[in-house]
Amino acid sequence: MKNKAMHLDDRLFSDKKLYLPLLAVVLILPWLPMGIAGPYVIRIATLTLVYMVLALGLNVVPGFTGLLDLGYVGFFGIGAYTAGLLTVYYHWSLWLVLPLAALNGALWGILRGAPTLRLSDDYFAIVTFGFSELIILVIKNELWLTRGPMGVPGIARPDLFGIVLNQPWQTYYLIFFFLLLVLWTVVRIRSSRLGRAWFAIREDEIAAECVGVNVARYKIIAFALSAAIGALAGAFYARWFRFIHPDMFKFWESILILCLIVFGGMGSITGALVGALVLIPLTEILRIVLPPEFSNARYLVFGLLIVVMMRWRPAGLLPVEKD
Amino acid sequence: MLNTLLEQSSLFLQQLVNGVTLGSIYALIAVGYTMVYGVIQLINFAHGEIYMLGAFLSFSLVTGFFGIGLPFGLAVVIAVIFCALAGVFLDIVAYRPLRRAPRLAALITAIGMSIFLQNLALLIWGAQIKSFPRAVVPAFLFAPALQFGDVVISWLQVVILTTAVLLMVMLQLIVHYTRIGRAMRAIAQDKTAAALMGVNVDRVVSYTFALGSGLGGVAGILVGLYYNAVYPTMGYFAGIKAFAAAVLGGIGSIPGAILGGGILGLAEVFGGGYISSSYSDGIAYAVMILVILVKPTGLFGRFARDKA
């Protein structure tokens, strides 16, 4: 018997018993009788799917290559602003704006990644953090481009074949489609030559280099892919939210996304999904359940969660087992 | 013409004073990062939160937030001792169990502790900015100590500077002339060898945390007074900037942290005053990134990083 988590990640697309029930739950959700809570629940479900995409994207760098990225929200912001501004200024279709945003994200991922190739873990983390703070500062201050703290209102909804998707369930299915796309990509890459090269780098960079893995090249690919996924999520987010503001891309968001993959298990694809599935609705439920004086300390739970996970389940809920 | 020259030079002097004050605060915090990094190679993200706790505790003790109001001096001493203990506690609870784990695990734990402590303070004291009431703080602190032309140096600035200098001198004496200081330096050079020579590593690490956190607590109190503002997120920003200072000076080096703090304080004040005030926070990040990319050992770095 090989280890289970490997099975889970590899079987996501091949084991009918695994994916059919999941698929059914996700697809049926908007049609469940929920009364007036329906659109609200769909909104939270959509948000959860967005964070699943983000978690999968972040997972590529710390999970697959073992480098801690503390500035992931930077790419989320770049994607959202690229898509939002192109939509507002040029009224382009989602299907034109989205790839451009992802490309822009990948470009910045490479620009950020290239000079950091030789840095050790903690210095890499610090550079990523500083980089994303600088991005947010630029978004806040360059009014001519981003409208700064005025935010960008009036972004058009997503569209498909010229039809505007204005029902909550439509945008929900749309992000689910993107999630499947991203999921398929990372699952395939994971078991490919590229994925194996990343794992080799994660386990021992020097050894990997010695056996002929082109470390620099593979790291750059990871940075670009991760950033592109983050930007894709951002682009969808901007079109779905229809308003973007620098405050939506604070450092805290990076930590939240990190939380998701730490909780699920770093490097584990199903872990990233489960992390988002549990924690994102949890923040909403906590808001409803907790008395108001505690609701702004919800994040305390997240801080504690990280510490506890690292102490007792450092590999997360659904670990990628190593032998 | 002469008039503007005079104005410009007194502006320069005033900014110099502001910058040196800010720099000495950064230095006090940066030393805590650098000492801990020196002995266990961990970026203690929660260090900024210790600094915040220092400010909040002294505030609470003097204003009677916990029921009893103490005299200012006593409150400061208690707050600093508490910060030192909190640092030790943090190490024992969160970091020590992870000494043998991958470095990533300890780093993530540090971030988790930082978020946790920040929100704990939010829960206890609320999000609103607290100010030290004038009545409970020695009045002379707010009076100008020195004034020539347009340049004003307040007593508080004098106190901050002298405190910082005194503490730094003390710290150097401790590190270089005491047994525990020697043990710290030994561990910084080679932990295993030090342990084999009979150095009690855990104990020395605890002392390091106590010293660094105590200094951070002092910085927190001084800042709380200087800006007259105490709030839960104060540690996050100051912590990041102080960390940048430590990196600039060369992480692991105490004189480096002091120099880095000074430079960063000046850069921020002059950048904010002369270049662009909206980007003044960005200066710290930019300096940090540049130093890491161009000369990762910083100005005084002794630690060649452990990567081929």
Added chain:
Amino acid sequence: MKRDLSIILTLIFMLSLLSFSARARAQAETIKIPVASPFTGPLASFGEGVKNGALLKADEINAGGGINGKMVEIVLGDELCDPKEAAAVATKFANDPTVAIVIGHLCSSATLAALPIYKEAKLPAITPASTNPQIGKSSPYYFRNVYKDDFQGDFLARYAKQVKNFKKIAIFYEVNDYAMGLKKAFIRQARKLGLRVIGAESYMAETADFKAQLSKFKMMRPDAIFIPGYAPQATLLISQARSLGLKCAFFGADGLDDEIMLKNPDADGLFVTTPFLVDQGGAQVQDFVKRYREKFSIEPNWFAANTYDAVGLAAAAIAAVGLDREKVRAYLAGISSKEKAYQGITGATYFDKNGDCLKAAFVKTIKDGKWVSAEKQLQ
């Protein structure tokens, strides 16, 4: 393992559904008026006024027999002034068919995030506090009973020049939509009046150190420093300015109208615009102030007063046309001239074609740790 996983996932989904729908299955006997604002977080002190004002008005309505015999229930939506949270809260209100009107939000960025959601649900909303000029233009369903940023900035420039007779002004603004709107309108009007703006510096919301920029201002010797921004930073800024030996006056807009300014001895003499003056109002205002003090044992601020009136407007609309969203909107849009205005404690409220209100602004100042009306108002 995999079956466990699917079971867990399904359970989580079901649980969250249950918790939502249990709350949604609410009582239809009361008339719900949702109020959305930051009730926790750094701007909670502003939200406090909003909450109190709404509760006080609801009490008053209920004591008088409710609206057509039904009691009013204030439903609070805490959004921490965060656009993301504001959108979630707005979705919840928009999809509750028993809700005919929303009061909120406070921060302009939160209002702009919620705006498309209300617009789509054809749900009218009144903001008692968001002053960004974009809001009214963007949706026919958004009304406000607070004036716009451009009006305040314009007003302050005239006041500074014509009443205070200042010659040189320096501006220290926060980087946010509210403050930048004020600054822009102020500069435009100042230029017209020949009032010199000798410098403008900015700060970020999380800043605590203003000394570098203040030192620069000091050398320029302004008559006054205009602070478009919020009270938590402004109080620090003023203290730091005084410690640097700056002796000029300070003034700002309604964002500085907060209790915490009164705790700062350096803020004496600060003057701000406000839609509402406690010591000059008529009997209705005095009654409001008295009941407010009794119930909450603090002084009412303009957030409380504006929300009090906003809830009054909402109640008047529901009393007249019932809980039909379109009719409520039409009713509010119909209040379009001075004659038809709603008479509240903040004066007469009526809307222009964008749903923006036209209202008088007043000036108040801090004297011996208390807000008092400025000696001279601008007519």
